[in-house]
Amino acid sequence: MKRILEHPAMRRALGWAAALAFVVVWYLVAQAAIDVFLGVKLAPVAFQRDLIAHLLLGAALYAIAASLPRFLLATTALFSALTFGNALKIAILGGPLMPDDFIAARNMFMLLDGWQWVGAALMVAIPALLLWWMIAWRRPTTWMTFGLIGTLVGLLLAFPEPVRLELDQNFGHSVWNQRGNYDHRGLPLHLLQEGVRSRARRESAPSARQVTAALEQLGTAPITPLVKVAATDRPKRNLHMIVLESFWDPMQLTASELSADPFDPEFRALWAAAGHSHGLAPVFGGYTANTEFEILCGFPVERDHVFFEGGLRRDVPCLPRHLGEIGYRSIASHPNAASFWNRVNAYHRVGFDLYWSDADFERDDMNRNFLSDSSLYRQILDRIGPELQGPTPIFNYVLTYFGHLPYPLNDQRPPVITAAEGHETVAAFANTMYYKSRELMDFLRELRTLDPDAVIVLFGDHLPALGPNFGGHRESGLLAPNRSEFTDEMFRTLVATPIVLIDGRRGVLDVGELPFYALPGLLLQVLGDDRPSIMSWTAPSADHRLAIRPLPGMHFISDGATVTACRDPQALDERTAAQTEACRNSTAWLDAIRILNRDLFAGSQHALRQLPPTPGIRSAARASADHHASEPVAHPEQRADQSSI
Missing domain, CATH: 3.40.720.10 (Alkaline Phosphatase, subunit A)
Incomplete structure (x- = not known):
């Protein structure tokens, strides 16, 4: 039995199982926390799709991770910063994170001082540093994964309109109720859907x-x-x-x-x-x-x-x-x-x-x-x-x-x-x-x-x-x-x-x-x-x-x-x-x-x-x-x- 467990293939399988199981546990705890403390709760129809989206993101991160412990730390920091940052915006302003918020994030720091500024800075710096530390930079499969991700992103940028139409057809879209969009999608899918929409709606100057x-x-x-x-x-x-x-x-x-x-x-x-x-x-x-x-x-x-x-x-x-x-x-x-x-x-x-x-x-x-x-x-x-x-x-x-x-x-x-x-x-x-x-x-x-x-x-x-x-x-x-x-x-x-x-x-x-x-x-x-x-x-x-x-x-x-x-x-x-x-x-x-x-x-x-x-x-x-x-x-x-x- 010990031999089987020490086999490289089995160790990789156990690592993958542990990584994805951790994502599930983190997800359930995080959703309960934002519900209890901030009153932000997904619609029941969104739980399954949102969990699957987090698992896919977790799989992509684990594919480039140098080790399971590094993956656990980096994933916790990244997912928590996005999830709780989104919940805070919903609680305060009534709407979820949007693609433009990442562009305008610099301005938010100018509103803060003291412990608030430090907290916001840590929410950005810690996930970024841990992600850098997590990545197995010298492993060939890491660069293969980067290549695959880059190809997918390139396709989204090149053909945003058909992607938008497909996402809207499958997951719905309300033009006036972004909170409702998030409630029925979850955060990763919401950011993807609104990101391709933002790209697709770039309008040429009128004649x-x-x-x-x-x-x-x-x-x-x-x-x-x-x-x-x-x-x-x-x-x-x-x-x-x-x-x-x-x-x-x-x-x-x-x-x-x-x-x-x-x-x-x-x-x-x-x-x-x-x-x-x-x-x-x-x-x-x-x-x-x-x-x-x-x-x-x-x-x-x-x-x-x-x-x-x-x-x-x-x-x-x-x-x-x-x-x-x-x-x-x-x-x-x-x-x-x-x-x-x-x-x-x-x-x-x-x-x-x-x-x-x-x-x-x-x-x-x-x-x-x-x-x-x-x-x-x-x-x-x-x-x-x-x-x-x-x-x-x-x-x-x-x-x-x-x-x-x-x-x-x-x-x-x-x-x-x-x-x-x-x-x-x-x-x-x-x-x-x-x-x-x-x-x-x-x-x-x-x-x-x-x-x-x-x-x-x-x-x-x-x-x-x-x-x-x-x-x-x-x-x-x-x-x-x-x-x-x-x-x-x-x-x-x-x-x-x-x-x-x-x-x-x-x-x-x-x-x-x-x-x-x-x-x-x-x-x-x-x-x-x-x-x-x-x-x-x-x-x-x-x-x-x-x-x-x-x-x-x-x-x-x-x-x-x-x-x-x-x-x-x-x-x-x-x-x-x-x-x-x-x-x-x-x-x-x-x-x-x-x-x-x-x-x-x-x-x-x-x-x-x-x-x-x-x-x-x-x-x-x-x-x-x-x-x-x-x-x-x-x-x-x-x-x-x-x-x-």
């Missing part, structure tokens, strides 16, 4: 004919502006845009039983005067850069990726550049690392003249690694205050950082709001809003005194993440634990944040429900700037107050009273004729906007050459379009200068 057709679809008739300003009022007033990190009304969280209203009463009154207007964001709980793109460029983001990272590849006449053509000086301020979400390049491409980032601010009032809003506001006013009544109009763009998860406070900001037991995250968020709203109103009083005629708009960038599986929101009945269980109204709740627009001495305006991509066009209306612009194509109209909010794989329509979610096409048959028609019309509008989006931000910019010229103004945008007409599209390179663009 001039397609762009013309898209513009015709939008219609050429002039809209009736939501805000009408006489041409005599065009003298250039300053514009202040204040983007407030996770700014949202905590009093909606009724189950948390907050001890007091966190919002400053003065802000409550201001927001009430604005008719409790809401902005509709493209994201929940994070990815602020997508909100930024919309409010600066006037086009919606509807895919689960960061548009600043790969979608913005051209210099475009977004709000800063458009205003710059008539003499505005545009300044962006954000006390985070300059390169986070590719902001150095993105801000340059949309036309900012200056970008003040973390290195440009004194870190004199920190809530952990987040500069307080009061310090940020004070330092900005110290710089621009003397210029507010000068001859050069200013576009002052402020993106705050205080208010970010996990909502830390320093000793100068003791907690004053309590919440029900078990609602500690909500209590932390409520106390953050207590100070954030008061620091905002202090700044707003000073700003309006210094610049009474300015146009000022302030709003939250997205809803706060308050716990696993929409925790905090879920307990109060605002959201369901899974997007597949959302009602139509919940999709609106998911993205609606307070917005206040102040039209100088005229006071506060009621803008109703405003998708953030419609904000730049509205601001141009308020400023009395009726020059042709790309932002006019999505500007709100007084004739049609219907809000269309695209989200990944779907969109919803809101008229202020009712919400209609347009999900999968087959779901249209289950709706009333009016709802079906509304979904079809809004889908056609979005199709046209998508073509213009690809043309303007990553294509040949045919649309710019179809904008009517403005007499007396040389358009840098049109010159850029002519320059790009024959230029190949390339990803932007990182710029070295972080403070001046």
Whole structure:
């Protein structure tokens, strides 16, 4: 018996058996752990296919492993990092890992410090080092395995569309419910399926004919502006845009039983005067850069990726550049690392003249690694205050950082709001809003005194993440634990944040429900700037107050009273004729906007050459379009200068 066990073939067979048995045991323990601790659980139909996928991955790893002990250590580290990282993303943001997350992972480290940064770094470094240590580099079969894997990857890259179709047919796909996709696939299959989809959907830039057709679809008739300003009022007033990190009304969280209203009463009154207007964001709980793109460029983001990272590849006449053509000086301020979400390049491409980032601010009032809003506001006013009544109009763009998860406070900001037991995250968020709203109103009083005629708009960038599986929101009945269980109204709740627009001495305006991509066009209306612009194509109209909010794989329509979610096409048959028609019309509008989006931000910019010229103004945008007409599209390179663009 001993001889049989010592035979090389038997030893190899036992090694394989032990390796695969270990994968099974690890898998069962890991799935139980993410269920118990994070509330993430696969659908029953997915267990078998997910286990098989893990076994196949385990077999590939063992085929190149130098020994069984090294395989056990490396596989544990790699599988655990992916599984628990995915579960954490689902618990916090409501969706699973996607291929773009691996590209954007560098940015996540910039949000962390202390033990969190160390933990995240170890989650990446330990699996990578153990994998390197595990591989039997000098064994010929290892290189044969690498060759086989390389061939399979090459085939996937060369023929992604047939692979995608086959995977979708066998394992299903929901265009709007990525959490549901993961639940029915498991992580390895989900990443494979979405990876080939990402590869297959790479679209070529639209032709001039397609762009013309898209513009015709939008219609050429002039809209009736939501805000009408006489041409005599065009003298250039300053514009202040204040983007407030996770700014949202905590009093909606009724189950948390907050001890007091966190919002400053003065802000409550201001927001009430604005008719409790809401902005509709493209994201929940994070990815602020997508909100930024919309409010600066006037086009919606509807895919689960960061548009600043790969979608913005051209210099475009977004709000800063458009205003710059008539003499505005545009300044962006954000006390985070300059390169986070590719902001150095993105801000340059949309036309900012200056970008003040973390290195440009004194870190004199920190809530952990987040500069307080009061310090940020004070330092900005110290710089621009003397210029507010000068001859050069200013576009002052402020993106705050205080208010970010996990909502830390320093000793100068003791907690004053309590919440029900078990609602500690909500209590932390409520106390953050207590100070954030008061620091905002202090700044707003000073700003309006210094610049009474300015146009000022302030709003939250997205809803706060308050716990696993929409925790905090879920307990109060605002959201369901899974997007597949959302009602139509919940999709609106998911993205609606307070917005206040102040039209100088005229006071506060009621803008109703405003998708953030419609904000730049509205601001141009308020400023009395009726020059042709790309932002006019999505500007709100007084004739049609219907809000269309695209989200990944779907969109919803809101008229202020009712919400209609347009999900999968087959779901249209289950709706009333009016709802079906509304979904079809809004889908056609979005199709046209998508073509213009690809043309303007990553294509040949045919649309710019179809904008009517403005007499007396040389358009840098049109010159850029002519320059790009024959230029190949390339990803932007990182710029070295972080403070001046």
